Amino acid sequence: MNSSFTSPPSLIPSSSPADRLGFGAMQLPGRWAGPVVERATAVAVARRAVELGARHIDTAAFYFSATERANDILREALRPYPADVTIATKVGPLRTATGEMYAEARPEQIRGLVEENLRQLGVDVLDLVYLRVGRLKAVGGVPIGERFAALAALREEGLVRRLGVSNVSAEQLAEARAIAPVAAVQNRFGVLDQADAALVDECAAAGIAYLPFFALGGGHTALADENLRKVAERHGATAHQIALAWGxxxxxxxxxxxxTSSLAHLEENMAAARIALDEDDMALLEPVTG
Incomplete structure (x- = not known):
């Protein structure tokens, strides 16, 4: 890894679906009040994700349970990290030792959070760091410039290679881009929740990667839409696979x-890259807004 201050090439690897199917580490440690994930299982899932072709791993220091941390698991599973794998993390939300998100980091706290991720992951430079805005809900209309500038300053120091923003509006993205190059946006978007469609298109036009969260229907009781079911049956796939392929x-x-923290679910998810949806499939799914 080098710490060049120049803007790296676009984070978007290619138009190939297989190159754009990564892995999210949030579930690796288990949830604070949920079932415990055995360390050996979590490590095996992370390693298998890379074996299956995941070249983008999403994590955060605030992804932890009562017994495990996502960053610690990734460090054990993948370090030394493959040169062609991007490890992306997020800073912003603050959690108590018992798991509650209680506040957002102030500008002067950003450095400490970045350094925490560096220590936990065991690296000298972080590939990509998002400023996560808000906690569980988006908060458009709130200025983010001071916080993003604090993160951008760490890029100038060589601690961060690329910058991202998460849970933001178009106006907040524009505010960040006026300060420093933005390589990625991570917002809520999926086949059942297409409200962010215009921002997806804006990112594509600007060469900014867009990484959806809740792409598999988080916040919904199930991916139970009838049109989604029809497309899944047509391809002999699950609704989750079609949701991924649609994106x-x-x-x-x-x-x-x-x-996921399940090897079986991981295999299912990664197989979605082989599903080719045609124009009829996409037309059938386009009106689905949840």
Whole structure:
């Protein structure tokens, strides 16, 4: 890894769906009050994700359970990290030791959070760091310039290679881009929740990667839409696989980062890159807004 201050090439690897299907580490440690994930299982899942072709791993220091941290698991599983794998992390939300998100980091706290990720992951430079805005809900209309500038300053120091923003509006993205280059946006978007469609297209036009969260229907009780079921049956696939394939087909800027702590679910998710949706499939799914 080098610490060049110049803007790296676009994070978008190619138009190939297989190159744009990554892995989210949020579930690796288990949830604070949920079932425990055995360390050996979590390590095996992370390693298998890379073996299956995941070249973008999404994590955060605030992804932890009562017993495990996502960054610690990734460090054990993947370090030394393959040169062609991007490890992306996020800073912003603050969590108590018992798991509650209680505040957002102030500008002067950003450095400490970045350094925490460096230590946990065992690297000298972070590939990509997002400023995550808000906690669980988007908060458009809130200025982010001071916080993003604090993160951008760490890029100038060589601690961060690329910058991203998460859970933002178009106006907040523009505010960040006026300060420093933005390589990636991570917002809520999926076949059941297409409200961010205009921002997806804006990112594609600007060469900015767009990484959806809740692409598999998070916040919904199930991916139970009838049109989604029809497309899944047509391809002999699951609704989750079609949701992933839809995002990959929807925009060349989209990198999917589904998360799981199950090897079986991982295999299912990664197989979605082989599903080619045609115009009829996409037309059937386009009106689905949740």
């Amino acid at each position: 990959l087909a929807r925009s060349p800027a989209i990198i999917q980062i589904p998360g």
